[in-house]
Amino acid sequence: MSRGLSNLVLLNVNHNKIRVLPxxxxxxxxxxxxxxxxxxxEVIPAEISFLEKLTEINxxxxxxxxxxQQLYSLPQLTKLYVAKNHLKELPEGILRLSKLRVLDVAGNRLTMFPMDFxxxxxxxxFCEGNSFVQHELVESVQEMEVLYLKELAARLVLAECRRRPSFFCEALRLYPALADVLSQGGSCALxxxxxxxxxxxxxxxxxxxxxxxxxxxxxxxxxxxLCSYSCFNRSGHMYYGVASA
Incomplete structure (x- = not known):
């Protein structure tokens, strides 16, 4: 597809029956x-991340x-139109699109936007025609949680690694696979x-x-x-639990 077209700046192939972007x-x-x-x-290939000069995708x-996820690796992207698809969510990490100014996700199946949106x-x-969750407070009836040993150990290591210097941080250098797993964790908003x-x-x-x-x-x-029911049950915040039907 790209042979001999390395200088192409605009590609418009609207109104066809294209199923695959090679x-x-x-x-x-x-x-x-x-x-x-x-x-x-049906699928956008991960190789789209190579098109670092893209400013608009429709x-x-x-x-x-x-x-x-590789879509967020486009540093110049200012306009993204993905209306009238079957998207149930947008990948996390959308804040990496620091130059994004126009986003059209109308007519999909989104329930909420990703963190830091x-x-x-x-x-x-443009976001009309989605299945967004409703603004209804869900209170927890559970006051504490029981964490698995793996989660307890991970939280201990992650907490220690925030301290400098830390024995755990030094030890993790010897176990890159474990460090990669821990890097996939989250952080409590409260x-x-x-x-x-x-x-x-x-x-x-x-x-x-x-x-x-x-x-x-x-x-x-x-x-x-959030990291726990204890945080969720605090007063004064404006976070709502997502109730499943």
Whole structure:
């Protein structure tokens, strides 16, 4: 696909029946605009991360059920259109798209936005027609949790590694596989304690106007992680538990 097209800056293949975007697309190193609206795409290849000059991607009206994490490796991306697909979530780490100004996710199946979404510097957000969680408080009836030994050990190591110098941090250098596992953990939005596995998934409701300085008065749900029921049951925070039907 990319042979002889290394200087291409715009690729528009709208209104076709394209099902697969080949990994060879990584050869289009100078591509700035990619448009594949009204096709039958089901997957975006990880090789899209090679297109570091992309400023605009339009994948409206396809059959996408997920987006690759590598999409967030595009430092110049300012406009992302993925409306009318079958997305149930956006990958975590969206804050890496520091130049993103326009995001269109309308007509998907999203229930909430990924963590730190409210810190993006968006100018326009289109998100109507999704299945967002409702603003209803869910209180915990459980006052404490029972953690597995693996989780207890991981939390101890992660807590110690925040101290400098630390025996645990020095020891982890000898076990790179273990260090990689621990790096995948999360951090509590309330107490900042780090943990290995997602313990309690919550949601906060972000005002686009107040919190993101946008013109819209809409409020959207954003994912939050807490480390324990103890934090969840604290008073004074605005995080809500996600109840399953």
């Amino acid at each position: 990994p060879e697309i990584k050869g289009l190193a100078n591509l700035e605009t990619l448009s594949l609206t009204d096709n039958k795409l 994948l409206t009206n396809n059959n996408l059920v997920s987006l690759p 409210q810190f993006l510097h968006l100018e326009e957000l 107490c900042s304690q780090r943990f290995l596995t997602t313990w309690l998934e919550c949601v906060q409701f972000v005002s686009l106007r107040k919190d993101m300085k946008m013109k819209s008065s809409q409020t959207v749900p954003v994912r939050v992680l």
